[in-house]
Structure formats: C-alpha cells, structure tokens
Amino acid sequence: MAIVDDAPQVDTAEEAAFRDRVRRFLEANAQRRKSKRDGDEDDLPAVDPESEQLIAQSKAYQKALTDAGLAFLTWPKRYGGAELTKRHQEIFNEEASDYELPNSVFQIGHGMCAPTILEFGTDEQRDTFLPTLMSGEKIWCQLYSEPGAGSDVASLQTRAVRDGDEWIVSGQKVWTSGAHYSEWGILIARTNVDAPKHKGITMFIVDMRTPGMEIKPLKQITKASNFNEVFFTDARVPHANVLGTVDDGWRLSVALLMNERVAIGxxxxxxxxxxxxxxxxxxxxxxxxxxxxxxxxxxxxxxxxxxxxxxxxxxxxxxxxxxxxxxxxxxxxxxxxxxxxxxxxxxxxxxxxxxxxxxxxxxxxxxxxxxxxxxxxxxxxxxTNEIQKNIIGERILGLPKEPQVDREQPFKELKVGTQRA
Ligand SMILES: Cc1cc2nc3c(=O)[nH]c(=O)nc-3n(C[C@H](O)[C@H](O)[C@H](O)COP(=O)(O)OP(=O)(O)OC[C@H]3O[C@@H](n4cnc5c(N)ncnc54)[C@H](O)[C@@H]3O)c2cc1C
Structure with missing residues (x-):
C-alpha cells in the first residue's frame, strides 16, 4: 500500500464556482474553527456532545445542507443526493475542514446505515428510508452489541422468530449509541439456531418506538449518557424491514463495520x-x-x-x-x-x-x-484495539488466522452468552 499523492488539484471554472457556493453556505450555516494560534482554550478535547440543543442544531444544519443541494454530493438525486463527482466532495471537505460541523449525531446513520441500505436495500426500502435519513430528519442507531456478544458479535442471542408478515424479536442489546434520541435503528438478530453462528443472523430495520422495546440510558464515568441498554420483549418488526435476505445478515454486518472503521480511520x-x-x-x-x-x-x-x-x-x-x-x-x-x-x-x-x-x-x-x-x-x-491488531496481523501482515473451532457447529450447540450455563 503506497501513500498516494494527495497534492491539491487546480479547480476548473465550474469547480471554482462550486467551491465559492460551498464557502458561502458554510459561512452562513456553520461556525468557523478557532485558529490554532489564537491562544483560545476552546479546542481542548470536548466530551459529551449530544445534548438536546446539539440535536436540534444538527437537524437544522443537515436540512439546510440538503435544501442547498450540498448533502451526499456523490449520491443519487432520487434519495436526496446531488449526483456530483468525487472531486466536488473533495472540494467540500477541503472547505469544511475550517468549520465545526454539527453532525456527530449523524455519524452512525450517515456513515454506516445509509451506505448499507443503499447497497443491500430493496428499491422500496431505499425510497422509504433514505430521504429522511440523508436529510437528517430522522436519526439512526446501530443495534449490534449484546452483554455476551461484543468483539465476537456473531455470538449474539437476540432472537427473531417469523410470524406471518412479521418477526417477533426478544433479547437485549447494549452500548447502543444514541438509541434514546434515534427514530430508527439497524438491528441484527438470530433467526436460525440450527445454522452455524455466522449463517443464522438477519439484519432488520427497526422503528425505535416499537411497542415491546425499552431503552435505558447508561451513565458513564464522564457523567454523560451517550449509549443505552435496549430490551426487546416480543417486539414486532415487519418482514418488509428485513435488509438483504433472511439468515444472510452477517455479510451485511461486516460491510457496515468496515464502513465504521474507515469512517473513524x-x-x-x-x-x-x-x-x-x-x-x-x-x-x-x-x-x-x-x-x-x-x-x-x-x-x-x-x-x-x-x-x-x-x-x-x-x-x-x-x-x-x-x-x-x-x-x-x-x-x-x-x-x-x-x-x-x-x-x-x-x-x-x-x-x-x-x-x-x-x-x-x-x-x-x-x-x-x-x-x-x-x-x-x-x-x-x-x-477494540486488540481486535484491530488481529485484523492488521491477519490481513495486512499475513499472519496466521486465529483458530475458529466454532465456525461450522450449529449455533444452539455453542457455549456462548447465557448458553454457557
Ligand atoms: C463509546 C462506545 C460506543 C459504542 N456504540 C455502539 C453502538 O452504537 N452499537 C453497538 O452495537 N455497539 C456499540 N458499542 C459496543 C462496542 O462495539 C463493543 O463494546 C466492542 O465491540 C467490545 O465488545 P465488549 O464490550 O463486549 O468486550 P469483549 O468483546 O467482551 O472484550 C473484552 C476484552 O477482551 C478482548 N478480546 C476479545 N476478543 C479478543 C480476541 N479475539 N483477541 C484478543 N483480544 C480479545 C477485547 O479487546 C477486550 O479487551 C460501543 C462501545 C463504546 C465504548
């Protein structure tokens, strides 16, 4: 992997006009970062950014961005994108690096859920969910981790059982960032206990206000409550909200996690x-x-x-x-x-x-x-850092893979989570 030259490119006339449009938008709608030399203390590390005020401010910013035709620059217009080029996105990023953009509450929705729906959703799901996700009207969260399934999230035990046109979901998620202010979430649940653990998982889109769902914020040592426990007790999710195909959710989950690491990295x-x-x-x-x-x-x-x-x-x-x-x-x-x-x-x-x-x-x-x-x-x-080191060891350095003795065994025979008892 060679470091590719990131040298600034000269704008064409059209790109220069676009840059100007971006500048005017940012000047009117976002706050300029404090200069690194001006001696201000405000650029010390910030914590607990997700107050109600910030959520309202973030929604207003994203709406203005969408109305100005500057949101999701390379995405299809059909869902609220601008169908412009990667060069336009680069220009936007260059200009935006001087501003504080109030968009942290959209990190999961825009960075992970939207690309997953675009790639794996049906036309109907894309038309239903993408426009309000992209415009910031609805905030999304990610319901993966469980008390007994974090690094090894494929050991998850939250069950979804088919009942006609619906699925009945029972179980518990934990560390769900933003669940308390999200309208929608992407959930992974076990739909086939007879299949090996990676092969019996399905991905669902869930309305966070579904009866049978209880969201309990967790208090952190920083005094903030950014994430939650989410309990499902016979919560009903329409079959139309299955993303991809039944029992194939692991493949989609891996794609979503890759987007997450890349977005952070x-x-x-x-x-x-x-x-x-x-x-x-x-x-x-x-x-x-x-x-x-x-x-x-x-x-x-x-x-x-x-x-x-x-x-x-x-x-x-x-x-x-x-x-x-x-x-x-x-x-x-x-x-x-x-x-x-x-x-x-x-x-x-x-x-x-x-x-x-x-x-x-x-x-x-x-x-x-x-x-x-x-x-x-x-x-x-x-x-975790250890999991990133495992990935780097295996996929960059070519070291032998960790032994996975449970890969082919039916999930119901594994000693994971409460099945350990
Ligand atoms: C701020 C924050 C926000 C989060 N937001 C979300 C969210 O929105 N949605 C969501 O679903 N989850 C979320 N999580 C959960 C997060 O993904 C898990 O905490 C993480 O994957 C680790 O899982 P765990 O906590 O169960 O730890 P465990 O997996 O139990 O790990 C415990 C320890 O064992 C080590 N370990 C485990 N397996 C291996 C291995 N194979 N090799 C070497 N060491 C290993 C780990 O590195 C760790 O030190 C969030 C977590 C945090 C801290």
Whole structure:
C-alpha cells in the first residue's frame, strides 16, 4: 500500500464556482474553527456532545445542507443526493475542514446505515428510508452489541422468530449509541439456531418506538449518557424491514463495520479535539514547555498525529480510486485510540494538580481530566484495539488466522452468552 499523492488539484471554472457556493453556505450555516494560534482554550478535547440543543442544531444544519443541494454530493438525486463527482466532495471537505460541523449525531446513520441500505436495500426500502435519513430528519442507531456478544458479535442471542408478515424479536442489546434520541435503528438478530453462528443472523430495520422495546440510558464515568441498554420483549418488526435476505445478515454486518472503521480511520487528524496544539498551549501557559519529559511526550503525540494523517490520506485515496473499505481502516482506528490515550495522559500530566481539583473558571484541569475518562471509549467503540491488531496481523501482515473451532457447529450447540450455563 503506497501513500498516494494527495497534492491539491487546480479547480476548473465550474469547480471554482462550486467551491465559492460551498464557502458561502458554510459561512452562513456553520461556525468557523478557532485558529490554532489564537491562544483560545476552546479546542481542548470536548466530551459529551449530544445534548438536546446539539440535536436540534444538527437537524437544522443537515436540512439546510440538503435544501442547498450540498448533502451526499456523490449520491443519487432520487434519495436526496446531488449526483456530483468525487472531486466536488473533495472540494467540500477541503472547505469544511475550517468549520465545526454539527453532525456527530449523524455519524452512525450517515456513515454506516445509509451506505448499507443503499447497497443491500430493496428499491422500496431505499425510497422509504433514505430521504429522511440523508436529510437528517430522522436519526439512526446501530443495534449490534449484546452483554455476551461484543468483539465476537456473531455470538449474539437476540432472537427473531417469523410470524406471518412479521418477526417477533426478544433479547437485549447494549452500548447502543444514541438509541434514546434515534427514530430508527439497524438491528441484527438470530433467526436460525440450527445454522452455524455466522449463517443464522438477519439484519432488520427497526422503528425505535416499537411497542415491546425499552431503552435505558447508561451513565458513564464522564457523567454523560451517550449509549443505552435496549430490551426487546416480543417486539414486532415487519418482514418488509428485513435488509438483504433472511439468515444472510452477517455479510451485511461486516460491510457496515468496515464502513465504521474507515469512517473513524479516515478522519485523519487525530481524535476529536485540538491535538498537539492544545497540549503545547497548556505547557506554555504553566511553564512546563521546557521540561524534557513533556517535550518528549509532545514529540510523540505530534508524530502519531502525522502518521494518522498519512493513514487518513491513504484511506481517502483508496476511496477516491473506487476501492472497497479495507484493513487500513483498522490501522487508522487503532492510531486514533492510541493518540486519544497519549494526548489525554500528557494533558493531565501537564495540568498537574489542577487536573485533580480545579476552580470553576479553570477549563484546563477539568477538560483534561474528562479527556482521560473519555479516552478508553475510543479503544473499545467500533472494535477494540486488540481486535484491530488481529485484523492488521491477519490481513495486512499475513499472519496466521486465529483458530475458529466454532465456525461450522450449529449455533444452539455453542457455549456462548447465557448458553454457557
Ligand atoms: C463509546 C462506545 C460506543 C459504542 N456504540 C455502539 C453502538 O452504537 N452499537 C453497538 O452495537 N455497539 C456499540 N458499542 C459496543 C462496542 O462495539 C463493543 O463494546 C466492542 O465491540 C467490545 O465488545 P465488549 O464490550 O463486549 O468486550 P469483549 O468483546 O467482551 O472484550 C473484552 C476484552 O477482551 C478482548 N478480546 C476479545 N476478543 C479478543 C480476541 N479475539 N483477541 C484478543 N483480544 C480479545 C477485547 O479487546 C477486550 O479487551 C460501543 C462501545 C463504546 C465504548
């Protein structure tokens, strides 16, 4: 995998006019990022972004983007896209990198659910679900993980049993990000216990307000409640909402997870937050910038951020060349998690005692303390660091695959989750 040249391209007249249109839209509808040099503290790592106010703001932004014909630039017009070229998307991304876009609540819907529906949905499903998903009118979530099925999500036990034109779903999901404010979700459930574990799973589109579904937010150490437990008790889902074919949901799930890792890995600029610049400013402010250990830590974070930037470039170049998401997404995701940990640990070390006890007006200590509490999430969400290392080992380095003794056995004979008892 060579690093492909990402050098800026000269705009044609039409592209220049499009760039101008994008600039005018962003200036009117989004907030410009604070300069990295202006000494402002606001680019310290942020946590808990999903307040009601942000959701309303995000929906308004996405609607404006859609109305302006600037949403989903390369997607079919039929669903709300603009049917423009990848070059137009690049131009939009270049301009948007200077702005804070309020779109984190759409990360799962737009980054994972929409491509899955476009690829595997029927015409009717695409016509029904894509327009409101893409315009931001409806927020979507992803119901995969269960208490006994996370890294090995194919061990899931939530059952769906066919009853005429409906499926009756029972079981429990966990860590479902945004379930409490989502209107729709993509669910995977076991539909055939006689088949091996990867072959008896079906993917469904579920209305999050279906009777028989109970959503319970989980409280995190950061005080936020970004994800939930979701309980299904005989919840009825129409057969028309099966995505792909019955028992073939694993293939679709893998495609969705690849999109997730690539979306995280391609972001390319390190974890959310100000990166090394925020650390440098904190160190300058309290005089620790001369400390050789601090300087070593800063060099370390800077180097990792550059590496992540190059990995992001490589992923974007592969996408530009029309290649399907590959294992480089795992590399980007792993780097992002390592940076989040190193950056927050160093930030806390620089802040010193003020990261343990701070005054109300001090936004140095509390932000770094929260960043430390938030950092483990990026090493788990979207597949843990260990799982990314397994993928890199097997698919990039060509190491032998992990033994999978349960691959051909009927699911009902496996000792997984509560079947262990
Ligand atoms: C912030 C956040 C948001 C999330 N959002 C969602 C969501 O929206 N929807 C959803 O469905 N899920 C979501 N998840 C769940 C996430 O996908 C799982 O937590 C993750 O896949 C790990 O599963 P687990 O927690 O069950 O841990 P386990 O799989 O039980 O792993 C426990 C430990 O064992 C290690 N381990 C497991 N298997 C192996 C192996 N084969 N080789 C080496 N080590 C291994 C793991 O790395 C880990 O350290 C979210 C998680 C977080 C933290």
């Amino acid at each position: 391609a972001s390319g600029g390190g974890p959310r937050g100000g990166g090394v610049n925020a650390l440098v400013r904190s160190a300058r402010r309290n005089g620790s910038i001369g400390d050789p250990v601090v300087r070593q830590g800063l060099a370390d974070v800077y180097t990792l951020e550059r590496l992540m930037g190059f990995t992001g470039q490589r992923i974007r170049a592969a996408q530009k060349a029309g290649r399907a998401p590959g294992p480089e997404g795992s590399l980007g995701k792993l780097l992002g998690a390592i940076i989040a940990r190193r950056q927050s640990d160093l930030g806390m070390a620089i802040a010193g005692a003020s990261s343990q006890a701070w005054s109300a007006e001090d936004h140095q200590g509390d932000r770094w303390a929260l960043a430390v509490l938030n950092a483990p999430a990026s090493a788990i969400a979207g597949g």
